[in-house]
Every structure is written in structure tokens, then in C-alpha cells.
Amino acid sequence: MRNFDYRFSGVFTSAMCISFCLFSLLTLKAEATDRTVPFKFLEEVTDNGPIGDPPLLLRVVNTTNRTFNTSEINNGFNSKLLFAAPDIEAWHNLPMASWSGGTTVQQSNSKYAEGDALPFQYTHGTGNPEPRLYAGETHCIILRYDSYADPQSDGHFIDYLESYNATESGVTPFDDFAVCSATDVCDFTVAIPLDPSLPTGLQDPGFFYLYNIVPGSIVFGEDAGDVLGAGETAAWPYVIEAASGGKTTKRLRICFEVAGTGGEEQDVGIAWGGHLAEETFWGEGKGAGNFPGASPQFRINFDDATSDENININPNAILPLPRIDFITKDAQPDDPQDFNFTSTFGDFTLDDDGDINNTWSNTTTFLGLDDNEPYQVDEVSTSGWDLTSITCTATTIQGGNSLTISTVPGGALPNVIYSSTGVTITADLDQQVGCTFVNEESTCIPPTIDTQPLPQTVCEGDDATFTVEASSNMSGGTIEYQWQVDINDGNGFADITNGGNYSGFTTATLTISNTPLSFNGNQYQVIVTETSVTPNCSTTSSSVVLTVNTCQLSIDKAFTSNADNDGSGDVSEGDVLTYTITATNTGTGNLTNVVVSDSKITPSSTTCATLAANATCVLVGTYTVTAADVTAGQVDNTATADSDQTDTVTDTETVPVKSQELSIDKAFTSNADNDGSGDV
Structure with a gap:
């Protein structure tokens, strides 16, 4: 059985309606087949008067929603409702x-x-x-x-x-x-x-x-x-x-x-x-x-x-295939700056130059997207410009309705998700979405000095370094450094521009190599400049002093006493010798970690953490004379003194050791003269 839902629109007289309506209540059969076709009436029956008056409209509907005209009804209702006309x-x-x-x-x-x-x-x-x-x-x-x-x-x-x-x-x-x-x-x-x-x-x-x-x-x-x-x-x-x-x-x-x-x-x-x-x-x-x-x-x-x-x-x-109707760049004010984007479709560039040049368009469109698939568009941070807003418009294709929202991040469109740098748009056949990215020129914010440079004290001829840590406060910002020196000549600070003893004077670390004594008392500072926007802005560090000292260390080793254990009155085997070793800071600045040592004496070393100018660091120790020293005829040993600022200095002390001798003297000293003879 085939269920029809034919839609007949025709003009009939009331008499035609009576016969047709009675006929349509029956089960109608195709003339040459056994296919039964049940019909039903809609409630659209309009009767404008008795028989002979303007006709009524009768509509019968089938599941195919096919509407038949009057000629089809007149021709087709002779004996059946299956029509041969091509359709x-x-x-x-x-x-x-x-x-x-x-x-x-x-x-x-x-x-x-x-x-x-x-x-x-x-x-x-x-x-x-x-x-x-x-x-x-x-x-x-x-x-x-x-x-x-x-x-x-x-x-x-x-x-x-x-x-x-x-x-x-x-x-x-x-x-x-x-x-x-x-x-x-x-x-x-x-x-x-x-x-x-x-x-x-x-x-x-x-x-x-x-x-x-x-x-x-x-x-x-x-x-x-x-x-x-x-x-x-x-x-x-x-x-x-x-x-x-x-x-x-x-x-x-x-x-x-x-x-x-x-x-x-x-x-x-x-x-x-x-x-x-x-x-x-x-x-x-x-x-x-x-x-x-x-x-x-x-x-x-x-x-x-x-x-x-x-x-x-x-x-x-x-409906056109889903599309991102537009991605538009709006720079405020108009500027030839190029703005780069990354996206699901690949990288692209837009600008908004107010017709200053024609390098790039300010709008692009992406066609033929897959329905219900997400597509990402993000703006790459551009030095000197802030992404201040993203405005997306969704237009309903059937019906022409639209909804506009604007926030970063945020939004009310179900198929648009915002981030601080862009949007994710889920393609939808029913909507075309367009988004405008607005950028404004950045206002220069000076850099921050995170760590100030520190004063430095070095010895003449040594290297000195000053270091600063700074950071940009601009999105995508860049900073540059310029070190300055005040040599105390009354002219204040001036940029360090030449080489000489200086290097790194446009970096975060200034290095002074082989520092001369003449640099003693110089003051140093660094200017940190934000260069991502015009005009630039900068921050100056605190000033610090360089102290250059003469760093010298002398040593004196002295044999101060002998225990003379054998009472011989001289240095001999077994005697205990005492030495005094004196290291003196003969420079102008403090010396640190001064170590005085002599490997032969006990104790063998001493350390002075800080040794001021003209101060001494003293090591007193003892040594026991050995047979080897007697054989050698002397005791030789060397003392050393060293510090963080100086090279090692030495002093050697030699103590003579008397050698041991054995002599014999035999003498006839008396006669007992037992026989009294007066002779032997």
C-alpha cells in the first residue's frame, strides 16, 4: 500500500463538492493495479454560497505535499486519482x-x-x-x-x-x-x-x-x-x-x-x-x-x-559553506604597521594604514569551512601596539538576524570563544561570523630596575664588573642599556662610548679590565630605555662607586728561640726551634683570606679573614731538629703568605746545626810506687 498525501487545489461547484467528497471518503483504487490509496481531507473548505454561487475551494493533502491544479483534478477524477502526466x-x-x-x-x-x-x-x-x-x-x-x-x-x-x-x-x-x-x-x-x-x-x-x-x-x-x-x-x-x-x-x-x-x-x-x-x-x-x-x-x-x-x-x-566572513584590522590611529596573525588556516598579515600604502589589506575572509569544526585566529604581539578589543558579529543567514558582542575576553556568541590574543570560532552553516581586532598605540611605560648595580672594590690591575637586572613593562617590549661614568671632574655623568678598559657598556653588565689606580673613586650608573614605542622612555639606576686599591703583601720569617734540650749551647739534634712568620698588608686596601703557612713547623698555617692596611697576620710554630738536619749542617724551610687580592710571597730561614765530634786524650797521671823505690 502507498500512502498518498496529494494536495488538490481546485475550483468546484457545490454539486461537484458533494459528489467529490462522497467519492473521496471511499478507498480509491488505481485502475490497472491493486494499489490502494487512502485519502484524507484538510479543513480548508470554503463555501461562499448555495449551488450556482461562487465556487468553494477544496484541498486534499498527501504526504508528498504535491499540489495539483484544476485541470489535473478535472482530468484525473473521472475514475481514479493516479495521474500519468509527466512531473x-x-x-x-x-x-x-x-x-x-x-x-x-x-x-x-x-x-x-x-x-x-x-x-x-x-x-x-x-x-x-x-x-x-x-x-x-x-x-x-x-x-x-x-x-x-x-x-x-x-x-x-x-x-x-x-x-x-x-x-x-x-x-x-x-x-x-x-x-x-x-x-x-x-x-x-x-x-x-x-x-x-x-x-x-x-x-x-x-x-x-x-x-x-x-x-x-x-x-x-x-x-x-x-x-x-x-x-x-x-x-x-x-x-x-x-x-x-x-x-x-x-x-x-x-x-x-x-x-x-x-x-x-x-x-x-x-x-x-x-x-x-x-x-x-x-x-x-x-x-x-x-x-x-x-x-x-x-x-x-x-x-x-x-x-x-x-x-x-x-x-x-x-547556505554558503561556513565561513569566517571577515577578520579586520583596525589600528587607531591609521598606521602602516603590519600586524601578524597565526590561525588554523596558516599565518597571514593585515594592516590598517589609511591608504598610506597598499602592502596588505586590512580584511581577509576564509571560505569553505567544515561545519561544526573549530577555527582559531590569534594576533601576534606587535611591539608598540596594544590589542585593546576584539568585536565579533554573527549574522544568521536565514532570516537576516544578527547579534553583536564586544569584550576581551568574554562574549555571548555560543560559537565564539575569546582569549586575550584572539578567538576560536566554531563553523556553523546558519551563521557567518566576522571579527574586528582593534589595536592602539602603546603608551610608553619605563622599564623596572629589578636589581640595582652594587659598589665594587678591586685591586689595581684586576677586573671589575657592574651588573643590573631590568625588565620591560610593555607587551612585547624591548629594552636597551647605556652605562655612564662620573670621573669626579665636575662634569657629572657621561656615556661610556669608547673601548679601552671598558666592555659591555651597552649591555646589562659593564666590565672594566686591568683596572688602573686612576679609576679609584669613579661613579657608575646605567640608563635602561624602552625602545618598543616612540617616543622612548627610560629608567636610571642608582650610582655606585668603584674603589681601586694597591694590593701588596709582605712576609718575614724569623728563628726566634731554641729549647737546647741537650744543653750544648748550640743547635743540635733533638733541639726544638721556634719560628715567627709575619705577613704584613703593605697596600692601601683590605686583604681577605690571608693565609700564612710553613709546612715544616707545627702548626703549619694560620688564616686571617681580613687584613687591613699595615696590619699583620702572624704564624708561630716549632720544629724539632733531626739527624738529617745535623748531617745537612742546617735547617732550611720556607714560609708563604697569600690572599684573595695578591700573589703568593715567600721567605726562607736557614738555621745552622753543629755537628757532633768525639776526641781522646790519654795521660799517665800517677804511680802507686808499691816498693817505695821512687820510680816505676
Whole structure:
């Protein structure tokens, strides 16, 4: 069973209404089939008087929303409600998807995007009125569609034919026809011929979907004997007709043999799609959604008849592919400054120079975005300029409503997310979004001295360094340094501009190499300048003093005592010697970490953390004379003194050691004279 929802609009007398209404309450059956068609009435019945007075209007509606005219009702209601007249229908995808042959495709019933295939079908059902189609017969239809404007540069509408289901899902062609019988040929396709007048690569391959047409019987193009009309151009198998009413129409003739056996009457159909031209190919504003003038049409002529069946397509049902309508740069005041951006589309540059030069545009547009995909646009920080605001405007395509918001960050548009540097825009078929980035010249803010330079004390000939730490207070700011010196000549501070002992005088660290004594008492400071804006601004550090000292250290080592352990009165083995080692600061400044040492004595060293000018650092220690010292005949040892500021100085002390000697003296000292002889 096929559920119809036919929309009949006709003028009837009251008597006609009575008979028709009674008839329509019955279950109507197709004349040559068992297909039952239930009908229903709408509540639109207008009766302006009794029989013989102005007619009433009766409308019966079916699920395809097809509106039938009076002649169709008068001719078709003799015995049934299945009409044989050729018809063209378009697919309305809103609010309940259905085929319609009598209603303009418009925003109230359809929503298509540029690049979509708008489905069409040619149907030729069985039944009255003529012509009827019988198996074995050959017939032709001509598809005629408004392709582009006149002139062509004003825009394109349907630029080529493709499959009916290339982009739309759920489309069921020929749903008014019965389920195919054994003799039907219902699922046969034939390739749509390419249009040689189109740019290479534009047309996608597609198919005509055929119903009850003999496979292999399709012939495209005009007959060989046909003569082109005035102003027509051949693009075989297509013909480009002469422009009329601001439009240029293309046509394609399709001849076929009706399928079936025994000359039976057949339902016949062809389905295809019309590709809606895209501005991403033809140029901004040149796509189907912006087609100028009156609504374009798609028409069919049956068997070369001069009259046609047609459908209007209002461009307001067609949306350009999602786009970011504009990213605009507004510099205040106008300036030739270039502003760089990073984005999902790649890097680009804009400026707003008030026509000072033509290096860059102040606006760019991004076309052909993917629906519901996020796209990011961020401005790169530009020295001397502040991004002060971002204003985005969203325009609803169907209905023309718009909403404008402006904050950084913030915003009320559901498909726009703000950051401090840019926006993320989610593409939406229903909206075109444009954003203006406003920059103002930065007001110079002086740099901050984070760490001041410190006074330095060095020895003559040593290196001295002064260091400052500073930071910019400008977005993307840059700072420069200039060190100055006051040599106490009454002229104050002056820039350090020459080399000599100086290096790094335009950096954060000033170095004085091989510092001369003449630099003692010099004062130093640094000027830190913000250079990212004009005019510049600067901050001066505190001034600090350089002290240059003569750094000298002397040493004196003395043998001060001998314990003379053996009482020999001289230095001998085992004696304990005492030494006094004195290091003296003979310079003008303090010395630090003064170390006095002698490896032979105990203790062997002493350290004085700070040694003022003329002060001494003393080491007292002892040494025990060894046999080796006796053999050597002396005790030699060297004392050293060192500091952070000076080189090592030494002093050596030599103490003689007396060698040990053994002598013998034998003497006859007495005689006991035991015999008293007086001699030995």
C-alpha cells in the first residue's frame, strides 16, 4: 500500500463538492493495479454560497505535499486519482523530508548548503491523462536547469548534475510507485555525462537512477538533425541556451525505451541531483546561496513538448559553506604597521594604514569551512601596539538576524570563544561570523630596575664588573642599556662610548679590565630605555662607586728561640726551634683570606679573614731538629703568605746545626810506687 498525501487545489461547484467528497471518503483504487490509496481531507473548505454561487475551494493533502491544479483534478477524477502526466519533483528536507512537485524549494521547507546535491526526480505514472507510457516505446525528456547568471561573473547556481543521493541521506525516489514486479527494471543506473564546458576537475562523477527503463537504451544529446537555436552553444551532450531574464540555462536530452513486456502500461522515473555551486570555487558571493535575481528553475520537457513542468528554487534555502566572513584590522590611529596573525588556516598579515600604502589589506575572509569544526585566529604581539578589543558579529543567514558582542575576553556568541590574543570560532552553516581586532598605540611605560648595580672594590690591575637586572613593562617590549661614568671632574655623568678598559657598556653588565689606580673613586650608573614605542622612555639606576686599591703583601720569617734540650749551647739534634712568620698588608686596601703557612713547623698555617692596611697576620710554630738536619749542617724551610687580592710571597730561614765530634786524650797521671823505690 502507498500512502498518498496529494494536495488538490481546485475550483468546484457545490454539486461537484458533494459528489467529490462522497467519492473521496471511499478507498480509491488505481485502475490497472491493486494499489490502494487512502485519502484524507484538510479543513480548508470554503463555501461562499448555495449551488450556482461562487465556487468553494477544496484541498486534499498527501504526504508528498504535491499540489495539483484544476485541470489535473478535472482530468484525473473521472475514475481514479493516479495521474500519468509527466512531473518533476524536488526533495524538501525540512521539516519532514518528502518529495514535492508544486512547492518552491525555499527556507521554510528546505535547508541545503553550497556543494550539496539537491535531489530531483522525473515521474511518469500510469493512468489518465495522456500520454501514457507502454513497454517497448521510446520517449525523450529534456532536463533544463538554470546554471549561471548573465553575465556569468555574477554567480552560478546548478553548475552540474550528479547522483540524487550524493549528499542527502534517506532519499527514496519513486516512492509513489508500486514495488517492482518481475518485469520492472528498478535498480538500473547510468553514468551522468560530463559537461565539457566546465573547468577541469569541477564535476564529480554521478549516476542517473532509472525506473522501468531498458538497460542500455539511454541516449544522451540532441538528434543529429537538430539545429541549435539562436544564441545557443553546443557542449555535447549538453546545450547552453541563450541567456534570458538574467540567467543562462543548460539542457540535456535523454531518450529511453520503456521496460516491460506485452505493451503493458508502466510507471517510469529518473532521479538525479543538481550540484549547488560553491563560492569556494567560483569566488566569494558567486555561489548558489547568493544567486541574483528571481528564483532559478529546474524544468523538464516531455517528448520535446514546448510546455514544461518546472520547480522554482529560492536561493534562501541554500547556505554558503561556513565561513569566517571577515577578520579586520583596525589600528587607531591609521598606521602602516603590519600586524601578524597565526590561525588554523596558516599565518597571514593585515594592516590598517589609511591608504598610506597598499602592502596588505586590512580584511581577509576564509571560505569553505567544515561545519561544526573549530577555527582559531590569534594576533601576534606587535611591539608598540596594544590589542585593546576584539568585536565579533554573527549574522544568521536565514532570516537576516544578527547579534553583536564586544569584550576581551568574554562574549555571548555560543560559537565564539575569546582569549586575550584572539578567538576560536566554531563553523556553523546558519551563521557567518566576522571579527574586528582593534589595536592602539602603546603608551610608553619605563622599564623596572629589578636589581640595582652594587659598589665594587678591586685591586689595581684586576677586573671589575657592574651588573643590573631590568625588565620591560610593555607587551612585547624591548629594552636597551647605556652605562655612564662620573670621573669626579665636575662634569657629572657621561656615556661610556669608547673601548679601552671598558666592555659591555651597552649591555646589562659593564666590565672594566686591568683596572688602573686612576679609576679609584669613579661613579657608575646605567640608563635602561624602552625602545618598543616612540617616543622612548627610560629608567636610571642608582650610582655606585668603584674603589681601586694597591694590593701588596709582605712576609718575614724569623728563628726566634731554641729549647737546647741537650744543653750544648748550640743547635743540635733533638733541639726544638721556634719560628715567627709575619705577613704584613703593605697596600692601601683590605686583604681577605690571608693565609700564612710553613709546612715544616707545627702548626703549619694560620688564616686571617681580613687584613687591613699595615696590619699583620702572624704564624708561630716549632720544629724539632733531626739527624738529617745535623748531617745537612742546617735547617732550611720556607714560609708563604697569600690572599684573595695578591700573589703568593715567600721567605726562607736557614738555621745552622753543629755537628757532633768525639776526641781522646790519654795521660799517665800517677804511680802507686808499691816498693817505695821512687820510680816505676
